[in-house]
Amino acid sequence: MFEKVLIANRGEIALRVQRACNEMGIRTVAVHSTADEDAMHVRLADETVCIGPPPAKDSYLNVSAILTAATITNADAIHPGYGFLSENADFAAMVEEHGFTFIGPEPDHIRMMGNKISAKKAVFEVGIPVVPGSDGPVSGDEEALDVAEDIGFPVLIKAAAGGGGKGMIRAGNSQELPDALKMAKGEALAAFGDDEVYIEKFLHGPRHIEVQVLADSFGNVVHLGERDCSLQRRHQKILEEAPSPALNDDQRQRIGRVVVDAIRELGYRSVGTFEFLYQDGEFYFIEMNTRLQVEHPVTEMICGLDLVREMVRIAAGTPLGYGQEDIHLSGHAIECRINAENPETFLPSPGRISDYHSPGGLGVRVDSALYSGYLVPNHYDSLIAKLIVHGANRNECLMRLRRALGEYVIGGLETSIPFHLRLMADPDFVNGDYDIHWLERFMGEA
Ligand code: ADP
Numbered sequence: 379m380f381e382k383v384l385i386a387n388r389g390e391i392a393l394r395v396q397r398a399c400n401e402m403g404i405r406t407v408a409v410h411s412t413a414d415e416d417a418m419h420v421r422l423a424d425e426t427v428c429i430g431p432p433p434a435k436d437s438y439l440n441v442s443a444i445l446t447a448a449t450i451t452n453a454d455a456i457h458p459g460y461g462f463l464s465e466n467a468d469f470a471a472m473v474e475e476h477g478f479t480f481i482g483p484e485p486d487h488i489r490m491m492g493n494k495i496s497a498k499k500a501v502f503e504v505g506i507p508v509v510p511g512s513d514g515p516v517s518g519d520e521e522a523l524d525v526a527e528d529i530g531f532p533v534l535i536k537a538a539a540g541g542g543g544k545g546m547i548r549a550g551n552s553q554e555l556p557d558a559l560k561m562a563k564g565e566a567l568a569a570f571g572d573d574e575v576y577i578e579k580f581l582h583g584p585r586h587i588e589v590q591v592l593a594d595s596f597g598n599v600v601h602l603g604e605r606d607c608s609l610q611r612r613h614q615k616i617l618e619e620a621p622s623p624a625l626n627d628d629q630r631q632r633i634g635r636v637v638v639d640a641i642r643e644l645g646y647r648s649v650g651t652f653e654f655l656y657q658d659g660e661f662y663f664i665e666m667n668t669r670l671q672v673e674h675p676v677t678e679m680i681c682g683l684d685l686v687r688e689m690v691r692i693a694a695g696t697p698l699g700y701g702q703e704d705i706h707l708s709g710h711a712i713e714c715r716i717n718a719e720n721p722e723t724f725l726p727s728p729g730r731i732s733d734y735h736s737p738g739g740l741g742v743r744v745d746s747a748l749y750s751g752y753l754v755p756n757h758y759d760s761l762i763a764k765l766i767v768h769g770a771n772r773n774e775c776l777m778r779l780r781r782a783l784g785e786y787v788i789g790g791l792e793t794s795i796p797f798h799l800r801l802m803a804d805p806d807f808v809n810g811d812y813d814i815h816w817l818e819r820f821m822g823e824a
Contacts (some may be wrong), residue, residue, distance in 0.1 A: 379402050379403075379404065379694050379696075380455045380690070380693075383406055383407070383454065384406075384409065384448045384453040384456045384478075384752045385419070385483070386425075386444050387459030387462055388411075388419055389762075390761070390762070390764060392408060392417075392419035392459060393746075394686060395457045399690065401684075405425070407451045408426045409437075410437070411434075411799055412431050412432060413427060413429070413432035417456055417747060418749060430443055438805070439462055441472060443464070445476050448476070455478055455690075455811065456478050456691060457690070458480075459670065464669040465491075465492055465668055466488070477555060480693070482669060483646060487644065487668055490670075491667075493538050493539060494536065494539075494817075498663065498766065501640055501666065504643040505639065506637070506663045507579065507642060507661055508662055508664075509578045509579055509663070512577040514576065516559070516575060527649050529704065530551070532549060532580060533800075534546060534547070535547045535549050535577055536562070536575075537566035537569070537573075539572045539574065544566075545562055546562065555592070555712050559575070565690070566676065579665075582657075583815065584608075584657035584814055587624070587655075588605050588667075589601055589651065589652045590649070590651055590685075592648075593646050593648065593650065593698075597694060598697060601634035603621055603677065603680065604625060607619045607673060607767070609801075609816070616714075617712065618673035619775075620676040620677055621813075622656075623809075623810025624810070647692060649669070649674070651667040671741070672709070672764070673713055709770050710769055710770075711712075711766060711769075712766070712779055713766045715761055715794070716761070716763040718762045718793060719760050719794055720792045721794050726756065727792040730753045730790050732752065732789040733789040736748075737781075737783075739778075739782070741778055743766040744766075747762075748788065758807055762788070763788070765782055767779040767782055772810065776802065783802065
């Protein structure tokens with residue numbers, strides 16, 4: 379097992395990884411920008427290294443500074459968290475070339491899944507159904523029209539390098555197509571430095587359902603059920619739950635088995651998530667995430683496994699030691715993403731935390747790096763806390779979530795807590811009756 383792990387991240391996820399390492403008896407190294415000198419992940423680490431100024435490109439994305447930090451602290455392995463360098467195949471390869479272990483999948487798998495066109499091809503070849511669309515990249519107007527007429531309008535033009543809901547434009551008919559193509563390419567180039575786009579059928583009312591897997595280096599693979607992440611604003615997840623209110627156990631095991639077989643055939647290792655759109659009883663793959671996800675705690679709450687611990691064990695070459703028959707999903711879990719933002723306009727609201735009280739009690743978990751007096755910097759993502767609640771069933775989970783949201787005090791800045799409380803009172807949400815377009819209608823944005 380590793381003796382020392384460097385965590386190449388910040389905020390709640392850096393703390394999350396640190397906690398798992400601590401419990402495994404592994405020492406931790408925190409890296410941080412000058413804006414994060416007083417951050418919780420820095421305060422609680424065994425060792426710390428400042429890797430640059432506030433902008434992420436100069437610090438948390440600064441590969442040479444991170445590798446230098448790992449060298450001078452004599453770390454054995456690097457955990458990338460999510461975001462930043464977590465899905466950068468070149469970074470993963472460089473980590474290994476410098477003699478450290480990358481706590482994640484092999485660079486080739488990250489690369490394959492990082493391009494959504496090659497990801498769709500790869501999973502289709504191992505038997506996974508995908509959203510109908512172009513076979514590869516689409517560049518010209520005529521080519522786009524051929525594909526769109528073949529699959530039928532409306533269509534979605536998507537960036538091959540996409541992420542974070544960027545570079546995705548809908549075209550309702552052939553007149554809208556050329557402009558949509560141009561816009562999607564422009565957005566893709568600006569966001570990812572790559573204007574490669576492809577076309578998919580735009581699905582009218584699907585749910586976003588994703589399957590979590592764990593795979594070791596010896597061909598042992600298990601799935602941990604699904605998460606429903608249909609509550610989205612601008613293609614960004616706001617609240618996630620497990621299990622999905624839309625699936626029964628038969629459907630769950632069926633899609634789980636399909637994904638496990640695919641993962642085994644691909645020879646993939648570590649945690650991974652297959653994301654699907656689910657409509658009229660059918661699953662359509664959209665992408666694979668080759669990292670720990672923001673919403674992983676809802677899975678942990680229903681399966682009782684620590685996914686970070688499992689990632690670390692797998693990276694250290696330890697076999698899983700259990701099989702699918704040992705995985706038991708129990709109860710229901712929901713995660714609310716709490717952002718430092720205005721609950722009406724969703725504009726970011728960084729600032730100093732004047733007072734802080736986090737909820738507690740049975741079945742309540744808070745993943746956050748906040749404390750009273752902490753200054754939330756304006757350089758990074760606005761996610762400041764995740765409130766995760768577990769109950770014996772969905773109804774108990776909702777009651778507990780309302781109670782916990784009501785207890786949560788984050789003073790000094792605006793947060794999305796009032797928004798979540800409003801959501802908890804909506805009959806459609808309470809009934810689990812929603813799809814990926816529902817939240818924008820709820821917010822009056824559709
Ligand atoms: P990203 O990597 O940017 O998150 P995804 O491909 O994972 O992009 O899609 C993000 C979200 O966009 C999905 O969860 C879904 O809400 C919406 N979306 C993606 N593809 C389609 C589609 N073909 N039809 C309708 N909505 C889609």
